Amino acid sequence: MKEKEEDWSLVIEPKSSLFDLQLKEVWRYRDLLQMFVTRDFIAVYKQTILGPIWFFLQPLFTTITFTIVFGNIAGISTGGVPPLLFYMAGITCWNYFAACLTATSNTFVGNANIFGKVYFPRVITPLAIVVSNMLKFGVQFVLFLLLLSYYIFTGADVQPNAYLLLVPLLVVLMAIIAMGFGMLISAMTTRYRDLQFLIGFGVQLAMYASTVIYPVSGIPEKYKTFIMANPMSSIIEVFRFAFLSSGSFQWMYVIYPTVFAVVIFILGMIVFNKVEKTFLDTV
Amino acid sequence: MSTVIKVENLSKQYRLGEVGSGTISHDLNRWWHKLRGKEDPYIKLGEVNDRTIKGTSDYVWALRDINFEVKQGELLGIIGKNGAGKSTLLKLLSRVASPTLGTIKAKGRIASLLEVGTGFNDQLTGRENVFLNGAILGMTKAEIRSKLDEIIAFSGTERYIDTPVKRYSSGMRVRLAFAVAAHLEPEILIVDEVLAVGDAEFQKKAIGKMQDVSKGGNRTVLFVSHNMAAIQALCSRAILLKNGSVWNQGNVKDMISYYLADNDGAERKSYMHWKEGSRPGGESIEIISIHLEDSHSNNNEEFYLDEEVYIKIRFKSKSEGARINYSISIYGKGEEYILASPSINDPYYRIPLEEGIYESCCVIPANLFNEGDFNISVLLVNNVNRVICHLEKIITLSYIDNGKKRGNYFGTWNGLIRPELCWNTKKVE
Incomplete structure (x- = not known):
């Protein structure tokens, strides 16, 4: 009996090419992606009384706290924007980024149990995280819009402008950077658990090294390069500029995060793909 | 009948001991060899996987040069003592782990029941979990929806289907999970010790389902078990693994007798x-x-x-x-x-x-x-x-038990003794 090579629908080999994204496979498992997203979204708030309202409360309280601590007590300038709006813009963005990054960086270690028993394209897991967090981001974004319309209605000095068109791009950039970074770290933690500790406080510290609590204009010159190296700084700045017309806009603020996103995503993907095949032996 | 699975020179190497700072030096060395286009320096190392003997190398071959083919519609048994490599082989076949060397070629979708109930979420209801678990196993939403009633009926948990799974008894969980898995319709099904779950009635259902699957003639089942009675009754051919290699393959009866006769290494107690x-x-x-x-x-x-x-x-x-x-x-x-x-x-x-x-x-x-x-x-x-x-x-x-006196029942047979009592039914009126 002779079999032609192309007859095989599945060939399992030790190595695959670096850029094998298995897009076909991912597409075939799109229903799984959807199930994961629903699970993440629903399961968290089961057996709570307030349910999805927690999506609102969390950023709201953080914003209020920031306004009191950084605005009123520390007296950090918000560049003329109402502090509530200023902080909420930053927090909404940062929350999305941080939630995606923390969750995706735990992909392998946290799912070792399920990965050890069933095959599906592993990349589904980080994708689901990014998508389900986007839903949460959406809810918080609505809250931000409500607050914004209240301020516009009461005549505060904020006005959205044409740069709003960039906002979808900003969200995608945040998703890609968080996912790329997360996959990279997740892949590396399978061998070296040290990174798990790092990511915990690293994300927290990185917030202070971004423009969440201060505007770009408020950064002392000697720290500027360092803080702008954080791609989230530019993203948040553009986000604020688009909605509040506060601060400044440079195309560099869009180009830099885009390049950063592409590089980190490719790197993350390569490492993730490589580890996907062997992680069970080392995790 | 055409060949649906072809396994060629399949090998899997594992590293023993702890992963620690020593790993990084091996990693670097490996990377350095790769950079210069040389072979992995550790691939030649490794010993036969006999866990009873203290080895000299940190690397061990859980599987070494496995070759076999499976024909369409075949029910193949995989047997071997603990540590022979059965589970590793199944992991490679189900793509959970990846081989160190060699290839597996297959035609059609492979689904495995290595452990049922993977990915069950306690907070979700039975119904939601059927969808989630089905999707994890590779079913589409439409497929699950069309089989939902059947799955629920098979599991026998209708009453609880809209209750969170955390309120289920362990038996109900397993039943529901197996019901989902049993309704997968892959061309190749890999089953590991399903007989260990559930009560007698459920085991009967499970075995029946496996027989149905292969009876159609187009679907292939690989079955791993320590239950020789079930292997003998279900499979026609078997592969006998020993220390990570295919020791023998062929007729299921012969393989079982080889398996039973192989005692070296174990303590002689008779x-x-x-x-x-x-x-x-x-x-x-x-x-x-x-x-x-x-x-x-x-x-x-x-x-x-x-x-x-x-x-x-x-x-x-x-x-x-x-x-x-x-x-x-x-x-x-x-x-x-x-x-x-x-x-x-x-x-x-x-x-x-x-x-x-x-x-x-x-x-x-x-x-x-x-x-x-x-x-x-x-x-x-x-x-x-x-x-x-x-x-x-x-x-x-x-x-x-060689299964001869069992009838169609493959579950646990309780009791210390098992004499054959005489049964006789007469029509009296």
């Missing part, structure tokens, strides 16, 4: 032999050996339920005139005292012996005990009431 000087007994009588035999005088480790077993006690009478008798006691695994049998009907019972070597034989009839291990104690008495020696639980008698 044979006891004492060297001169250390023999139990007294100044007149000493025991040389005690062992178990089948009707062909083979000293097996395991016996089928439906064969006679002979306990043979060889002893030396050192002086003339000893009048001995024996008594054996048989205990179950849980220390239950099942029976005692003194040698009253032995022609030599209390008859004076001459000097020389004798062999006493006690026959255990077929179809008396159930599957499992039984410990046998031997008591040797001289001159009616003087105990010469009492060898407690000196040998172990293991019975296994």
